[in-house]
Amino acid sequence: MKTYNNSTYALLGILTLNCRTGYEIKQRMDQSLNHFWKISYGQIYPNLKTLVTDGLATVKVMSQDGKPDRKEYFLTTKGEEVLKSWLKEPLQHIANERNEVLLKLFFSRHQPADETQSLIRHYKEELQKKIDTYEAIEEMIGTNYSQNPDATYWLYTLDYGKRTTKAAIEWCEATIEKIK
CATH class of the missing domain: 1.10.10.10 (Winged helix-like DNA-binding domain superfamily/Winged helix DNA-binding domain)
Incomplete structure (x- = not known):
């Protein structure tokens, strides 16, 4: 095939x-x-x-x-x-993430610590916006598509996004603390 x-x-x-x-x-x-x-x-x-x-x-x-x-x-x-x-079919590969904040952090010894913290704080703010978007989508699915047989699976993928984004927010908080 x-x-x-x-x-x-x-x-x-x-x-x-x-x-x-x-x-x-x-x-x-x-x-x-x-x-x-x-x-x-x-x-x-x-x-x-x-x-x-x-x-x-x-x-x-x-x-x-x-x-x-x-x-x-x-x-x-x-x-x-x-x-x-x-x-x-089984998964062919696990995707590698391209993440600009990690790329910049990797080389951040070349800038003051407060600028690195600012970078991570900004990233955390953007991640929080993603969480807000995911929650709005979740509400919309619950309101408009609760009877749709696909909705359960949509919510599974949404849950993945929420969980990984929340984990990234926790990473931001821990990394900012360590840089201090």
Whole structure:
């Protein structure tokens, strides 16, 4: 069976959520997956074309008065089978985190300690904003999607984000103390 990149599998999954156009797909990804999987329009449209070419999705083109044609994408049975097969596969790799604050901290002996503390304090503030965003998303899911069978899994990924972000906040506090 042909293998695809993870962004293609993400698109297969998004199509199960009744997102039909490239714009709707991008909006849903920005609202949900963006916290752990980023994808651009420049990736979406070529991947959608591949899905159609490989029979994993179909496209319905509708003309609109005074606007470009509207393309709506639909997952095929084959696409659903490929998604399910990918979900069963073991992880191929654990992602390495690229973290600017850690990169700067690694070389921070070249700056005064108070500047390093300021860097970490700012990072902690940004992390707290992420927690606030995650809590708002959690409330929105509970309010608007409590009956959706996917909601439980959305909350699992959200819980991962909240827990790792809270751990990073604790790390900030401990590191600031050690620098003092």
